[in-house]
Amino acid sequence: MNSNPGDAMRMSPAPAIRLEGVGRTFGVNAALRGISLEIASGEIVSLVGHSGCGKSTLLRIIAGVETVDTGSVFLAGQVVDGSSRFVEPERRGVGFVFQDYALFPHLSICDNILFGLKSRPRREALATACDIMERVGILHLKDRFPHTLSGGEQQRVALARAIAPKPSVVLLDEPFSNLDQGMRDRVRAEMLSLLRTTGATVVIVTHDSEEALSSGDRVVLMRAGEVAQIGTPRDIYFRPESAYVAEFFCAFNTIPGFWQNGCFETAIGGFALPHAVRRADARRLYVRPQAIRISPNLGEYSGRIEERIFLGACEKVGLRVEGLEELLVAVLDEPLPDSADTVRFSIAPDSLLVF
Amino acid sequence: MRFHSRATGLPAASRTGRSGKAWLLAALLAGLVVVVPVYGLLLEAMKGSAGLWAHLFSTILPVALVDTLILLAGVGCLVALIGTTTAWMVTAYDFPGRRLLEWALLLPLAVPTYIIAYAYLDILHPIGSVQGAIRWVLGYESPRQFRLPDIRSMTGCIVLFGFVLYPYVYIPTRAMFLTQSGNLVDAARTLGVSRRAIFWHVALPMARPAVAIGVALALMETLNDVGAAEFLGVRTMTVSIYTTWITRTDLPGAAQIALALLLIVVALVGLERRARRRQRYMTDARRSRKFLATRVAPLRGMLFFAVGIMPVLLGFVAPFLYLADEAWKRYQFAGLSPRIQDEAVNTIVIATVATVVTMLLGFVVAYAARIRPGIQSTVILRLSVMGYAAPGTVVAIGVLIVLAGFDRFIDQAALDWFGVSTGLLFMGSGAAIIYALTVRFMAISAGGVEVGLSRISLSLDHASRTLGQSSAGTFRHVHLPLSKTALSAAALLVFVDCVKELPATLLLRPLNVETFATHLYGEAARGTYEEASIAALAIVAVSVLPVILLSRVGRNQARSLDEASPR
Numbered sequence: 006m007n008s009n010p011g012d013a014m015r016m017s018p019a020p021a022i023r024l025e026g027v028g029r030t031f032g033v034n035a036a037l038r039g040i041s042l043e044i045a046s047g048e049i050v051s052l053v054g055h056s057g058c059g060k061s062t063l064l065r066i067i068a069g070v071e072t073v074d075t076g077s078v079f080l081a082g083q084v085v086d087g088s089s090r091f092v093e094p095e096r097r098g099v100g101f102v103f104q105d106y107a108l109f110p111h112l113s114i115c116d117n118i119l120f121g122l123k124s125r126p127r128r129e130a131l132a133t134a135c136d137i138m139e140r141v142g143i144l145h146l147k148d149r150f151p152h153t154l155s156g157g158e159q160q161r162v163a164l165a166r167a168i169a170p171k172p173s174v175v176l177l178d179e180p181f182s183n184l185d186q187g188m189r190d191r192v193r194a195e196m197l198s199l200l201r202t203t204g205a206t207v208v209i210v211t212h213d214s215e216e217a218l219s220s221g222d223r224v225v226l227m228r229a230g231e232v233a234q235i236g237t238p239r240d241i242y243f244r245p246e247s248a249y250v251a252e253f254f255c256a257f258n259t260i261p262g263f264w265q266n267g268c269f270e271t272a273i274g275g276f277a278l279p280h281a282v283r284r285a286d287a288r289r290l291y292v293r294p295q296a297i298r299i300s301p302n303l304g305e306y307s308g309r310i311e312e313r314i315f316l317g318a319c320e321k322v323g324l325r326v327e328g329l330e331e332l333l334v335a336v337l338d339e340p341l342p343d344s345a346d347t348v349r350f351s352i353a354p355d356s357l358l359v360f
Numbered sequence: 361m362r363f364h365s366r367a368t369g370l371p372a373a374s375r376t377g378r379s380g381k382a383w384l385l386a387a388l389l390a391g392l393v394v395v396v397p398v399y400g401l402l403l404e405a406m407k408g409s410a411g412l413w414a415h416l417f418s419t420i421l422p423v424a425l426v427d428t429l430i431l432l433a434g435v436g437c438l439v440a441l442i443g444t445t446t447a448w449m450v451t452a453y454d455f456p457g458r459r460l461l462e463w464a465l466l467l468p469l470a471v472p473t474y475i476i477a478y479a480y481l482d483i484l485h486p487i488g489s490v491q492g493a494i495r496w497v498l499g500y501e502s503p504r505q506f507r508l509p510d511i512r513s514m515t516g517c518i519v520l521f522g523f524v525l526y527p528y529v530y531i532p533t534r535a536m537f538l539t540q541s542g543n544l545v546d547a548a549r550t551l552g553v554s555r556r557a558i559f560w561h562v563a564l565p566m567a568r569p570a571v572a573i574g575v576a577l578a579l580m581e582t583l584n585d586v587g588a589a590e591f592l593g594v595r596t597m598t599v600s601i602y603t604t605w606i607t608r609t610d611l612p613g614a615a616q617i618a619l620a621l622l623l624i625v626v627a628l629v630g631l632e633r634r635a636r637r638r639q640r641y642m643t644d645a646r647r648s649r650k651f652l653a654t655r656v657a658p659l660r661g662m663l664f665f666a667v668g669i670m671p672v673l674l675g676f677v678a679p680f681l682y683l684a685d686e687a688w689k690r691y692q693f694a695g696l697s698p699r700i701q702d703e704a705v706n707t708i709v710i711a712t713v714a715t716v717v718t719m720l721l722g723f724v725v726a727y728a729a730r731i732r733p734g735i736q737s738t739v740i741l742r743l744s745v746m747g748y749a750a751p752g753t754v755v756a757i758g759v760l761i762v763l764a765g766f767d768r769f770i771d772q773a774a775l776d777w778f779g780v781s782t783g784l785l786f787m788g789s790g791a792a793i794i795y796a797l798t799v800r801f802m803a804i805s806a807g808g809v810e811v812g813l814s815r816i817s818l819s820l821d822h823a824s825r826t827l828g829q830s831s832a833g834t835f836r837h838v839h840l841p842l843s844k845t846a847l848s849a850a851a852l853l854v855f856v857d858c859v860k861e862l863p864a865t866l867l868l869r870p871l872n873v874e875t876f877a878t879h880l881y882g883e884a885a886r887g888t889y890e891e892a893s894i895a896a897l898a899i900v901a902v903s904v905l906p907v908i909l910l911s912r913v914g915r916n917q918a919r920s921l922d923e924a925s926p927r
Contacts, residue, residue, distance in 0.1 A: 070822040094825035095833075101826040107819035111841045120837070121827030170828065 019082030021046040021174055021206035022067060026076035029062055036062045038230040039076065044223075046081075046173075049200065049207040051221030053214060053253075059230040060210045064176050067208065068101050069094030080174065100167035100175040100205070104182060106159045108151035114138070114162050115147040121170040133169060140199065141165040157188050164196055168203055175200060177209045181216065193220065214254045218242060226250055248360035251291055258292040258333050262359075269359055272328035273306055278357055287359035294321070296353040297335035301342075304349035308333065313341075324350065380732030384740075387728035390721040391740040394747055394799050397758025401622075404615040404761045416616050420604070424597040424617070428624070430514060431521070431589070431596060432579050438522030439578045440571055442671050443529025447567075448559060449668055451537040454653040455661030461668045463911035466531070468524045468675030470903035472860045474587025474877075475896045476524050477517075478884045479679035481591060482686075484511050517592045523675035525581055529574030531910070536570035537563060555654065572635035576628045583625060584751040586863040591884050597621045598863070601753045605760075605867065615761065618754040629749045680900060686893035699874075700891055704898070707875040710790065710865070711858035714797035718854050719847070721798060722805025727839075730813050730821075731831065741806060748803030752796070752863030759796040759868060763787055788870050796864040801854045808850020812843030852906055859902050 022044040029037040036059045044050050052060045065071035066078060069085065069092060077087030080099070085092040100121075109117050115134060122130035138144040141161045151159060160180065167175055180196070181189045197220060200207050211217050217224050218238040226233040226241065234241055234250045245251035262271035264287065269276045271290055298304065299322065311332060312323030320340060323332035335350065450462050471479075483490055486503040500506040510516065548562045549555070589596045597617055605614040656664065725744045729737040747755055763786040774782045786792055816839060824834040862877040869878060876895035883892035 065822070068822065068826050070825055093830065094822070095828045095830055097826070099826055101822065103819040103823060105817060105819055107817060107823040109820060109823070109838060109842075120824070120829075124828060166823075166827070 019079070020044055021048070021081060022208070023079040023082075024063075024067075024076065025079070027063070027066060027073050027078060028075035029059075029066065029071065030074050035230050037066075037073075040227075040230075040232055041076075042225065042232065042235070044206055044208065046206050047204050049197070049209070049220065049222045050225060051217040051223075052208055052210045052225050052227065053212065053217035054227035054233075055253075056212055058227040060212075060227050061178055063227070064178055064208060064210050067174070068099050068176055069097050070101075098170075098172050098174070100170065100172035102163045102167045102175070102177040102180045104179040106151075106163040106183075108159055108162055108166070110151055113148050113150055114143065114154070117151065117162060118166045118169050121166060137165045137169045156184050157192055160184060160192060160196075164199070168200070168205070171203070173205055175203075175205045175207045177207065179210055179212065182211070182213075189216075218254065226253060243356070245358070248289075248291070251358060251360065255293055256334070257358075258294065258297075258331075259289040260292065260329060261288060262290050263288070273326060276352075276354065276357060278359060279355070284359055289360055291358035291360060292333070292352060293356050294334045294336040296356050297324075297333060297350055298353060299324075299335060299337060299341065299348050299350040301345070302349055304351035306351065307347060307349050309347050310341075310345055324348075380728070383724070383728040383731045384737060387725045387737060387740045387744075390724045391744040393721065393795075394744045394802055397755060397762050397796075397799055398622075398746070398750075400761035400765070401615050401618055401754070401758040404612055404757075405619045407612050407615075413616065416613065416620075420600050420617060421597075421620065424595055424600045425620070427514070427594055428583070428596045428598075428621075431517060431594060432582060432624075434514070434518035435521045435525060435582045436575050436579055438518060439526040439529045440575050442522060442526035443574055444533050444564070444567065444571055446526070446668055446671060447530050447534035447537055448563060449664055451534055452559070452563070452653055453661075453664060454655045455664045456658075457661075457665040457669070458653070461665070461672070462534075464672045464676075465668070466527050466907050466911050467672055467677075467904070469527045469910070470900055470907050471524045471676055471679055472587075472862070472877075472899065472903070473521055473524060473581070473585040474591070474862055474881060474884070475683075475899060476520050476675070476679055477588035477591045478880060478892065478896060479682050480511055480516075480520055481884070482889060483678065483682050484508060512591075512593045514594055517589060517594045520588065520592070521578075521582055521585070523671055525578040526671060526675070528578040528581065529571055532570040532574050533567050536567045569635040569638040573632055576632035576635065579628050580625065580749050580751075583621065583628075584753075584863065586753055586866065587881050587884065597624075598751055598753050601757060602863065602867065605757065611757070611761065614757050618757045621751060622754055625749050625751065625754075632749075680897075683893050683897040683900060686889070687897040690891055690893055694891075696894070697891060700879075700894055703874050703876055703879050703895065706873055707859055707877070707898075710793055710797075710875060711855050714794045714801070714858045715851055715855045717794055718798045718801050719805045719809075719851050722802050722807075722850070723809050723847075725802070726806045726809035726813060727835075729810065741810070745803035745806050747799040748801070750800065752800060752861060752865075753867065755796050755799050756864040756867035759792055759799065759864075760787075763792050763795065787868070790870050790873060792868040793865055796868055797858050797861060800861070800864065801857050804853050804857065805850050808846055808853070809843070812846025812850070813839060815846070816842050849906075849909055852909065856903055856906050860899055 020043040022042070024040050024042040027037055027040045028035065040059075040063060052063065054060045062071060066073055066086065067080075072091065073086050078085050080092075080097060083092075084090050085097055108114075109120065112120065115138070118134040118138060119130055122133055125133070135144065135147075138147055141164060143158060143161050143165060146154060146158060146162070151162065154162065160183070164177075164180070181193050184192055193216065209217075209220050211220070217226075218241075221238060223235060224238050224241045225235050228249055233253075234246050236244070241250065242254050245254070251257060260271045260273065262269050262276075264270070264285070265275070267277070269278055269287065269290055276290060306326060308324035308326040310322055311325045312321075314321040318338075320337045322335045322337060322341065324335060326333050341348075446461075446465050450458055450465070468476075482488060485491065486507045491503065491508055494508070495501070495503070495506055498506060511520070544562055544566065545558055548558055553561055583596075583598060585596075586598050586602050590599050590602075598621065601614050601617045601621065604610050604617060721744075725741050729741045764784075767782075767784045767786050770785055771782045774780050786795075820838055820842075821834055824838045825831070829837060859875075860877065862881055865875055866878050866881060869875070874882070876899050880892045880895045880899070883890060
């Protein structure tokens with residue numbers, strides 16, 4: 006893949022995808038409320054949120070299979086959807102991988118991939134299709150029909166079909182959600198590295214927070230039709246701007262408290278917090294389960310173990326701490342002795358947050 | 361035949377660009393074509409003076425309305441009884457011949473009501489062979505000493521209708537038993553209900569919506585009938601409409617009765633809709649397991665088979681054999697007369713043209729609903745399928761009013777401008793029949809297209825668009841290949857229904873144009889039995905085609921359930 010539009014586009018200053026105040030309403034439900042977003046050429050962005058947050062609608066608007074009510078969509082600097090202009094999806098040069106793969110059931114795998122290459126000379130199209138099938142590892146399936154393929158194989162075909170016309174933008178709508186857990190990680194890694202080699206700008210929609218963090222150069226978290234936060238995976242995980250964002254990516258323990266003399270006071274004591282996470286109106290302390298360290302006799306706090314859930318690689322422990330209404334949940338890498346009952350623990354201060 | 365499953369909901373809204381507008385407009389026009397006759401009917405009925413309404417209420421309605429209601433009640437009970445019993449028997453019990461019965465029970469669908477009446481009038485004639493045989497067995501000598509109750513009666517009419525219309529109940533009820541009861545029956549049995557009591561406590565209550573749908577459809581078919589009731593001397597409202605127009609040329613009067621009849625139809629449609637909603641709710645269960653039939657003892661099995669085969673014998677085999685025999689005799693006697701050959705050509709030409717027009721309009725309406733989903737296209741789709749419930753006579757009167765007005769208008773315009781009279785342009789050309797058939801059967805074509813398209817995931821459309829195909833290309837490369845089977849099935853259904861259709865054809869055909877159906881009607885009305893058997897046989901033979909199709913669908917349904925159920 007030496008000459009693809011993605012390379013050419015990286016030269017141009019215009020972002021590959023730009024959304025300006027995009028809004029969309031279905032009946033009385035506002036699916037999107039003024040989304041603005043810029044995605045640079047060649048970037049991989051994951052779009053994450055709970056179901057119904059509008060992430061799929063946004064993806065479909067970029068593809069042109071859905072239209073905006075307000076705002077505009079630009080691809081490589083050109084308006085493709087707005088009050089004055091609408092570019093039909095077939096003229097946008099966008100590849101789309103659907104959640105249900107959307108393979109044409111009446112066409113063989115090879116013909117499915119050739120579908121997007123109809124405008125090219127037959128021989129060239131066939132060569133391109135074979136090349137792409139080989140790279141995705143489905144050449145041996147080329148004469149089979151979609152219904153005879155396993156989920157993972159269908160997934161590969163869907164991706165191969167989407168990237169065969171060499172689109173500058175590839176959109177993936179929950180592409181891995183139909184695969185079982187073991188296969189998902191492997192297929193995802195393969196697909197992502199393949200997508201990177203094409204140089205295309207990629208947007209992946211997912212509802213899985215781990216998938217979002219592991220796949221994208223940047224993560225866009227959406228909530229009820231709005232962008233909650235945009236940032237690199239580390240940024241959004243370690244420096245969430247709101248309680249919603251924090252809780253989306255991590256099952257925090259929260260402890261009510263208040264500021265007093267530069268210290269956040271709670272029922273189990275005061276915490277001095279780094280400057281960056283201080284918020285004047287904060288009402289709760291956010292403690293990651295991983296930040297709680299249990300040891301038999303070291304630590305500032307003590308608690309009684311009320312709940313233990315063994316998860317294999319780690320163990321989840323629910324601690325009853327005097328003064329707190331809810332159990333404190335800790336995730337431990339090392340097994341506790343079976344007899345452990347009342348333990349001492351400490352809280353690592355560096356990952357604490359308040360909201 | 362009224363069987364066509366309608367898709368239950370439209371896919372989530374998605375406007376694809378601006379190309380949808382043209383489709384919406386086309387759909388609106390197609391929908392108007394169907395609505396206009398109803399509007400014409402209303403207008404004409406209002407025209408009649410107040411005196412006419414009074415006349416209607418005092419003379420025609422009391423008799424016709426009462427007779428119609430008795431007929432509906434009788435047919436409703438009978439089809440519910442036969443349909444539910446047979447459906448339960450072939451689902452819950454396994455006996456020799458069950459597989460045969462499963463599809464054979466559909467066969468009476470191929471016999472239109474006017475043909476079964478025609479056949480039985482002769483089969484059971486007091487001096488016919490059947491009554492003769494009975495007398496011979498019982499030792500009587502003449503019809504004066506012993507004869508069966510006259511078939512030309514309300515009772516005769518109800519029984520005959522029951523034996524050809526019960527499949528409307530049998531089909532949905534059996535489907536319901538098949539797809540639904542597996543788990544529920546097991547649950548009921550673990551809760552201590554005996555196998556026999558299950559029918560009353562579980563299966564029947566559960567199947568009630570399906571039975572209601574079937575009964576509503578059968579009753580619509582009953583209201584549509586004009587031939588059988590007339591041959592059998594039952595003066596229904598449908599017959600009254602026909603005679604009011606044909607013998608008294610009283611169009612406002614006919615329109616008024618038609619309107620009154622339409623009210624009954626609206627009630628039936630309401631019943632059907634309500635039942636469908638409830639059924640949807642009931643079939644919501646995700647994982648259904650196939651009902652496992654219990655094997656019964658050989659003697660009881662034979663009894664079951666005998667009971668199950670009765671409706672098939674009475675509703676299909678007997679009239680079919682009779683018609684085949686009569687047709688053969690006639691053929692040997694006179695060959696195929698030019699008249700019959702002409703009628704064959706007329707029948708095929710009318711049915712083919714009507715099928716093409718109906719499929720095109722139905723396609724436009726249903727495709728618009730997919731391309732541009734939303735309240736507008738949904739309303740158009742619902743409006744345009746209205747005709748399926750309206751009896752042929754009602755549709756015909758509506759079309760008559762509209763086209764006669766149109767003809768007058770064109771004739772006058774031509775006289776004014778060019779000084780020539782165009783005469784009856786539409787009424788004289790057979791265009792009226794095509795129009796009426798289109799109005800009546802658009803539901804089948806639109807429904808068929810809708811079902812065909814609804815099985816194609818919307819993401820396939822989007823995949824095609826993002827891969828560079830326009831909406832026209834998407835239709836050609838994706839929709840058409842994937843809905844071919846559904847489309848041809850719908851076209852076949854429409855074609856066969858057009859061949860069978862009697863009332864509209866009878867009212868609207870140009871002078872001296874006869875089809876198989878009108879020929880049969882003419883002979884039966886005159887009481888002559890000449891070539892009608894050949895025409896009737898031809899109609900039944902054609903009508904068997906969709907029944908075969910239907911039995912295939914049923915079998916596939918059962919098979920897919922087999923595959924889905926855990927081993």
